Amino acid sequence: NINRRRVLQGIGVGAGALSVSGVLAAKAGNHGFTHGVASGDPLSDRVILWSRYKPEGNKSRVDNIIWQVAYDRSFGDLAASGITSTAAARDYTIKVDATGLQPGRHYFYRFEVNGQRSEVGRTKTLPRGSVDRFRIGVASCSNYPQGYFHAYDDMAKADLDLVLHLGDYLYEYAQGRYVNPIAEETLGRVVQPAAEILSLDDYRRRYALYRSDKDLRAAHAAHPWICVWDDHELANDTWREGAENHNEGEGDFTERMAIARKVYHEWMPIRTAAQTDQAPIYRAFQIGDLADLIMLDTRLHGRDEQFIYERDIARLGGPETFVKDHLFDPNRTILGADQENWLGAQLAASKDRGTTWQVIGQQVLMGKVVTPAVPDDVTAKMKAQLPDEYSDRLDGLKPLAEAKLPLNLDAWDGYPLCRERVHAAFKQLASNPVVLAGDTHNAWAFNMRNYQGEAVGVEIGTPGISSPGLESYLPAPPKLVSELLKASSSEIHDLDTSRRGWTVVEFGPEQMTSTWRFVSTVLESQYSIAESAPLVCNAGAKQFS
Template identity: 40%
Template structure:
C-alpha cells in the first residue's frame, strides 16, 4: 500500500526556470560525485520514518512525460523489492520540473532499506533509509545539523555527515535555506565560489521559494546527505524570513505583500521539496519520534504556531554609552528585564505544544532518554563585558567602522541577555516548559541550531534545579556572529564560558554538525568539524566529545 502526499507538476517550465547541477571538483578527502544529469538532477531523499513507513521524495526534469515507479528494496541491488508505487504523468510544458512524494508503507521496524525511482527506464540515484525501532534498542545513531547558507561556502559538513556509517536518523533543526537576495547576507564569496543564489532577488512568491529549494537540491553534498539516511526536519525562521513570528518577520515589510501569504508560499514550497509528512495547515505542531524503549524525541515548531515578536534592543531603557556604575541605570536595566523580557504572556511554543511535550515525556518516563529538538538556544547565556575584555585597539576600530557591533559592545557592560530571539527572550515560558518537564517526572536532553556556534549547556531553572543538558550545533556554512568582528588573540568563546556558569563549552569558529550515539547506558555527542568551507577539499575533526550518563542525583556529563 502507498499513500501519496503531493504531486506538484510543471513547477517550472517554458518561462526558462530550468536548473543544472552545481559544479563540483574533486577534493583530497573523498572523490566528489559528478553533477546529476538527465531527469534526476535533484537527487533523492527520505524522511519522517516511523516503525512501518517512511516518506520518499524526488524530482524529475522532463518535458515528455511517461511512467515512473518508486521502489523500496531490502538490498542495494533491488533483487528483493518490498514496496512499489507506479503511475503515469503527462507534462504540458517544456523543461518542466515536478516533485514527487509518496509514503512507503508495510515496512519492518529497525530495518535498513534502499529506494529509487525509475522513470521511463532511467533510474534515479539510490538512497538508503531506515525505519524506527520497537522494543529494546542497543544503539541508535543520529546526526544533528542546521543553518546551510548556499552562497556562504561549500556544504562540506553535509558531505562528512553522509560519510557517517550506520546512521539511523538526521535531525535538521532549521534554516535549511535562506531567503536573502544574491547580494544579501553571507554572499561576499558567492561569485568566486560559483554559488550565487537563484533567484537573485529576495524570496516572496511560491515560485521564488521553490526555485531556491531546487537550487539547493542540486548541491552534490546535500544530495549525498539526503541519500545517506532518513531526515526528520523542522524549519526555523529563514525558510520564510529572518526572525519570524506568528504575524510578521524582521525581514518583511508591507511592500512585500501580505505576510500570511508569504508564509503559505514558503511552507508549500518547503513541503514540496522535502521528504515531510504534510499537516493540513502546512505547519502543524511538534513532531514525535518513538525510538523503541530507548528514547522519545519531540521536535518543536517555534516560529509560526505561537511565537510572539522577538524583542530587540530598540526598547533598551538607557543610552548604549551610559554609565554602568550608576545605580539608576542598573535599576532601569533590572526593570526592563523584569517588565519587558520577563513578561508572563510572551510565548514561543504556546501552551498546547508544552502540554504535548509533557505528555510525550511523561509517557516516556521509563525510557533512558527524552530528547527535545528545538531551533534556538535554551540555556541561559549572558553577554560578557566586552568593554572590559577587549583590547583598546579593537574597540577603537569597531567604534569607527561598525555601529551595530559597537552598540552591542557598549551594552555588554550591563549584564544583558546574549540573544533575545532565543529562549533568553522568552524566560517566563521557558520556566513553564521546565515546570512541565519536571512535573511529568522527567528530565531531558535538548538540541538546538540557529546560533552558528557549538554549545554544551546545563539547563537550570530559576530555583537552581537542573532540568537536563543542551547541545547546540554550529552551522553547515552560515557565519558566526563573532566573524563580524576580526579580533586576533581574542577568544569570544572563552569570554562567554567565563561569564556563564551554565555554559560548559562554546565554539564560535568551526562549521560542522553533531554526531549523537544513544545507548541504554549513555548518550554521546561528538562536535564534528570541517577544516574549510571555501574549497571542496577538507579534513574532518572534532571540537569536543561529551558523554551523558545517569547518576544517583540525575543526569551527569563528562568530556571524553
C-alpha cells in the same frame, strides 16, 4: 545593538557581484530526475520517500511513476513497491509514504518513469523494543553563497541512523546579501533567483538551487532525515504574525508564509498532513525503549514577537520596566499554549512508557547566555584595529553586560518564563531531557538549570554547515570569546565560536555522548575534519560529566 540580523551578518555582507558562473538550478537537469532522492520522517514500519521528475515539454502531470523499496542495492528482493504520480501543481516533486516495512533495518529505494530510473537512496526505519545504540547527525544553517557544504559530505559518509536538520536549510536573501565574496564571486555560489524570494516560483527555485549541491544531495541519499524549519526557510526573524525581513511592500505576510510552508512540504521529505500543508509541524517519534524524539516549532506556530534592545527598552519604559514587566511577562511564549500542553503530554507519555531519553529537537538555544563583559583593554585594542561598525557593536554590548542581560533575545532567553515552564515540565515529567538546537552557527553545550538552580537537563547546539558565527560578529581570538562567554554564563559547559561543521549524538541505555565534527574550510574544494573531545551525560545525571 543586539539585533539578531546584525549578529548573523558576516564580514561579507553586501559584498560581491553577480557571477555568470553561478550554478543555476537548471544545471541539475532540465528534465528527468533532476534533484536526486531523499527519505524522511521514519517510523518503525514506514518512511517518506522523495524525488522530483520533470517531464519534457509542457506536460502538467506525470503518471505511472514506479517506486521500489528493496532489501538489497540490486533490487533483487523487494520489500515494498507501488505507483504514484506528480504534477506541476506540486513542482513535480514526488512523495510516497512507503509502508509495511520492518523496524530498525536499512532499505534501498528508487523511482522509475518510462524506463528512466532515479539514483538509489538508502534509508532506515526506527527500531522497536530494546535498543542498545542510536546515532543522530545534527545539522543546521547551510547558506549556499557562504561556501561549500563539506559538512554534508562528511555526514553522508558517516555511520548514522538518522539526520536531524534543525532549520535554516536555505536562506531567503537576494544576491550579494549575507554572502562570502569568495564563495559568490570565485566559487560561483550565486543564489537564484537574484532577488529575495517572495513568490511561489521564487521559493521553488531557491530550493531547486540548494538541491543542486552534490554534498547536500549525497547526505539526503545516504540517510533518512527529520527536519523542522527555522526562520530563513520563511523570512528572517519570523514570529507568528510577522517577520523582521518582511514589509508591506512585499505583500501579505500570511500569504507569504502559506507559500513558504507549501514549498517546504513539496521539497522536504516530511510527512504532510492528509488535507493541508499548513498544519503544525511539531511531532514526535519513538526510538524503541531508548528515546523519544520530540520536535518543536519555536519559530512560527505560537511565537510572540522578538524584543530588540535598541527599539524596545526606551519604548517600554526603560531597562527595569522592560525586564520586569515585558521580558518576564508570564504570558509571553515562544511555543503557544497548545504546543506547550502538547509537549507536556509527550514528556509524560515518554516517562510512563519507561523511555530513557527525551530528546527535544528544535531551532534556537534554550540555555542561558548572558552578554559577556569585554575588558576595556581588549575593547580599546579591537577599536583601534577594526572598522567603526565594530566599535559601535562593542559600545552596545557594554551596558547590556553590566546589567547582565541576555545576548540574544531571539532565542529562549527572550522568553524566560516560557522556558521556566518547560524546565518545570522537564523536572516533573521527563527522565533525561536532552535539548538539541541550531540557529547560532556555533557549537554549544549547556548544563541547564531552572531559576532555583536545579539541574533540569542538557543542551547541545550544533555548529552551522556554512553560515558564519560569532567570529564574524566579535572578531576577537576564539579562545578569548569562549572564556568571556563562560565567565558571563554559568550554564555553558563547552563551546566553539569559530568553526563550521555538524554534531554526532549517540544514545545508549547508560549514557549520551555528543561529538562535534568541524570542517577545516568552506572556501576550498578539499577539506579535513577535526573532531572534538566527546561530551558525556550519564543517564540520571541531567548534566555533562
